[in-house]
Amino acid sequence: MTQPHQIILLAHGSSDIRWCETFEKLAEPTVQSIENAAIAYMELAEPSLDTIIAQASRSGARRFTVVPLFLAAGRHLRKDVPAMIEKLEAEHQVSIRLAEPIGTNPKLGLAIREVVRDELGRAES
């Protein structure tokens, strides 16, 4: 038996509402079809990672996987997010796995090719 898992799609966040709306739409297919999945922001927007982990841990979640909605790992994913996670694990007595940024999964490259095909169709219609 495995424990249920809380999935957190982690986006950068911004004070620009349009930025957050794009990420909320990106998260929609996941949130709607995978149980215990939510979006959270690293900074500048709510819900924060802290808010989501506090909430889920109050509901009994102990295991989390953070999937970064970042195409590649820069300073944030190499330093800032691991430090945030370490602090949150201690604070909430939970276990949090930081997955690779989505852009390292080959499925993203295939999706990008389809997006480019859409753009070519748009440009030539």
Place this chain on the structure above:
Amino acid sequence: MTQPHQIILLAHGSSDIRWCETFEKLAEPTVQSIENAAIAYMELAEPSLDTIIAQASRSGARRFTVVPLFLAAGRHLRKDVPAMIEKLEAEHQVSIRLAEPIGTNPKLGLAIREVVRDELGRAES
């Protein structure tokens, strides 16, 4: 008849080689199967947008579509890139269309859901 089109996948760029390698892999399926597609970087890495546009325009390309390998539009895509494009259009006498960032295409959200499924499989195996 429509003119042939040069597609440019535009990534942010970084002095960190691992960052660029991730984007080169992301671009691979597109570059390998769509004619006249190349990756370029906005800053901090080569080939730059300028390099690619200069090269392609020397080979006769007059129409470009820049597809931003960004999940959402922030200051770079709202201000910096349009300004770069305006300058490059004048300089090289070409027409450059800036597409929406890839994250606004619903195909990305579906790919993210599949990435999350992969992560759940990884976490529970």
